[in-house]
Amino acid sequence: SEPVSFVLPPQNYPLYIRSIPTENELKFHYTVHTSLDVVDEKISAMGKALVDQRELYLGLLYPTEDYKVYGYVTNSKVKFVMVVDSSNTALRDNEIRSMFRKLHNSYTDIMCNPFYNPGDRIQSRAFDNMVNSMMMQVC
Amino acid sequence: MADEALFLLLHNEMVAGLYRAAEQGEGENGRCTTKLESMGFRVGQGLIERFTKDTARFKDELDIMKFVCKDFWTTVFKKQIDNLRTNHQGIYVLQDNKFRLLTQMSAGKQYLEHAPKYLAFTCGLIRGGLSNLGIKSIVTAEVSSMPACK
Numbered sequence: 001s002e003p004v005s006f007v008l009p010p011q012n013y014p015l016y017i018r019s020i021p022t023e024n025e026l027k028f029h030y031t032v033h034t035s036l037d038v039v040d041e042k043i044s045a046m047g048k049a050l051v052d053q054r055e056l057y058l059g060l061l062y063p064t065e066d067y068k069v070y071g072y073v074t075n076s077k078v079k080f081v082m083v084v085d086s087s088n089t090a091l092r093d094n095e096i097r098s099m100f101r102k103l104h105n106s107y108t109d110i111m112c113n114p115f116y117n118p119g120d121r122i123q124s125r126a127f128d129n130m131v132n133s134m135m136m137q138v139c
Numbered sequence: 140m141a142d143e144a145l146f147l148l149l150h151n152e153m154v155a156g157l158y159r160a161a162e163q164g165e166g167e168n169g170r171c172t173t174k175l176e177s178m179g180f181r182v183g184q185g186l187i188e189r190f191t192k193d194t195a196r197f198k199d200e201l202d203i204m205k206f207v208c209k210d211f212w213t214t215v216f217k218k219q220i221d222n223l224r225t226n227h228q229g230i231y232v233l234q235d236n237k238f239r240l241l242t243q244m245s246a247g248k249q250y251l252e253h254a255p256k257y258l259a260f261t262c263g264l265i266r267g268g269l270s271n272l273g274i275k276s277i278v279t280a281e282v283s284s285m286p287a288c289k
Contacts, residue, residue, distance in 0.1 A: 010273060056196060075191035076271040104192060111188040118184055118271070 003084045003135045004028045007107065009119060010077040012036055016122040018131045032081050035061045035069045039079055042071075056104070057097050072100040078107065084138065091138060099134050106130045143217060143239070150240055153178070154256050172259045179263020180270070187268035190214060203272050204231050211268060216240075234289045241282070254282040 004019035006028075019028060038061040058071040063086065072080040080103045084091060106127050110116050113124070157171045190211060197203045208220035212235075222234035240257050244250050258280035266278045281289050 073196075074188075075194065075197055076188055077273045108188045108192050112185040114181075118181075 003082060003088075003138045004032075005103065005131055005135065006032050006079075006081040006083075007103065007122060008032075008036070008079040008081065011119075012079075015078075015120070016127070016131075018128070018135065028083055031064070031067060031069060031083055035071060035081055036079065038062055038069075039071045039073060039081075043073060057100055059093070070096050070100075072104070074104060074107070080104070080107075088138070095138075099138075102130060102134055146215075147240060147243065150260060151243075151257070153260070158256065172256065175256070175259035176263035176266070179260040179265075180267035181263075182260075183264040183267025183269075184271045186215070186264070187211070187271045191272070197272065200274065201225070203269070203274065204233075207265065207268065208233060215264070232289055251282060255280070258282070 004017070006014050007016035008014050012033075014029075014032070017028075039058060042058050042061075056072055056074055058073060061069045061071045061081075063069075066086055067083050068086055068088075070082045070084070074080075080100055082096065082099065107122075110122055110124055110127060111118065116122075116124075154171075154175065157174055161171050191197075191206075194206070194210075197206065204223065204225070208223050212218065212220050216235075216239045218235075218237070218239070220233045221236045222232075224232045224234075240261065241254060244254075244257070262278040262280050266276055269276045269278075
């Protein structure tokens with residue numbers, strides 16, 4: 001299993017990427033970029049009140065043959081994307097939800113750190129540790 | 140409440156301190172307001188991230204402005220905005236009849252010319268909060284009679 005986490009601001013460049021194992025990062029960039037289109041679609045569908053979903057969690061964005069991609073968008077338009085192996089059927093929806101909550105909570109802490117400039121890449125050990133331990137549980 | 144006084148005193152000292160430093164050397168008066176506004180901006184960004192962490196997704200701009208008037212204002216200033224008006228074309232007027240940061244100053248026209256200095260930070264606060272919610276804005280404030288302001 002190779003879960004990957006991405007954190008992206010409104011401008012759609014990644015603020016943070018973590019994958020296990022780390023060498024696979026590059027091949028997920030493409031997957032994540034495609035999934036951003038799906039995210040935008042879902043958000044604009046909500047805006048037009050076609051879908052009355054007030055939740056921040058977007059659920060499964062789209063399944064490819066090898067991977068499942070999940071999304072979450074905060075009110076501040078920051079996107080979290082997670083890619084997990086399709087063969088990992090043990091992972092349940094509420095587990096993914098709670099992983100996104102953890103990401104959101106840690107991201108909020110980062111925003112409140114005076115040494116962090118909004119828009120910069122995230123370089124925080126606390127954030128790294130949280131993401132690592134979270135993804136280890138999924139492997 | 141003790142914690143209210145904390146922010147109030149800190150804010151007033153911030154304004155006074157900046158202007159003192161300006162007099163003693165670097166920069167003219169105009170820069171101070173900009174500095175205060177930028178401070179407010181960064182604080183607003185962090186605050187809004189915290190405050191919207193557990194709320195539902197906002198439907199539209201009006202939804203966001205109502206949030207600013209009710210929840211945001213209450214958390215920061217312990218009261219809601221008294222009046223919100225809009226022309227539905229992007230202009231919103233928020234009226235606070237007893238703005239917390241001005242109540243200690245006067246109850247009329249005294250010190251009126253100093254009021255803008257004490258509003259700059261809050262303007263930045265609103266602009267920063269809105270910016271992180273995806274709204275680019277210009278925030279200005281006017282005071283005609285303390286402690287009410289728009």
